[in-house]
Amino acid sequence: MNKVLFIGTYDSYRSKFAALYFNSVCKAANLRSRAFSVGFEISPNKRRMQANPALDYLGYLGILTETDELRPTAINEVYLESCNRRICMNMEEHLTMMRKRFPTYVRHCDYWHFRHDDHNTLINSLPLIQKEVDHLIASLKVEGAGV
Numbered sequence: 001m002n003k004v005l006f007i008g009t010y011d012s013y014r015s016k017f018a019a020l021y022f023n024s025v026c027k028a029a030n031l032r033s034r035a036f037s038v039g040f041e042i043s044p045n046k047r048r049m050q051a052n053p054a055l056d057y058l059g060y061l062g063i064l065t066e067t068d069e070l071r072p073t074a075i076n077e078v079y080l081e082s083c084n085r086r087i088c089m090n091m092e093e094h095l096t097m098m099r100k101r102f103p104t105y106v107r108h109c110d111y112w113h114f115r116h117d118d119h120n121t122l123i124n125s126l127p128l129i130q131k132e133v134d135h136l137i138a139s140l141k142v143e144g145a146g147v
Contacts (some may be wrong), residue, residue, distance in 0.1 A: 002140055006084035007094060007109070011039030011072040013122055014089040014114050014129060017054035022133050024063045024085040033140055036083065038075040040097045057126045080105050087136075089114050089129075 008015030026033045038068045058065060073079075080086060082101060088094035089120035091111035092117060112132060114125045 003083040004035040004085045007088045008039045011037050012052045027086045040075045042072045042074040053123050078108050
């Protein structure tokens with residue numbers, strides 16, 4: 001099974017959307033691939049009660065999520081080691097974080113360029129993240145890794 005790790009800052013928007021969308025598409029296509037999402041800055045006491053545009057966009061796409069799938073997860077070496085592919089959602093933010101916390105994995109990550117500066121940037125990036133995930137799944141099919 002091919003395992004993909006999407007890495008974000010808080011694991012609530014970009015990385016969470018990418019993993020949930022990836023899993024939904026792979027399940028529908030009967031692909032043996034699974035994605036996980038993690039974040040660098042997870043606060044165990046902070047509950048995300050605010051509106052989440054990523055979840056709204058998943059709903060718009062007809063993708064329903066389970067409550068445990070929404071819980072933010074902290075990045076750790078177990079996730080990094082167990083996944084075949086690691087994707088940081090924003091090179092500018094996450095390259096520095098990877099260098100500080102997990103220097104041996106810096107060269108083993110792909111770096112996308114989806115910023116999370118404000119609400120509008122996030123909303124506009126979701127369809128672009130969707131396209132990148134579609135490209136990733138297509139490449140896994142070509143490589144035979146997702147079948």
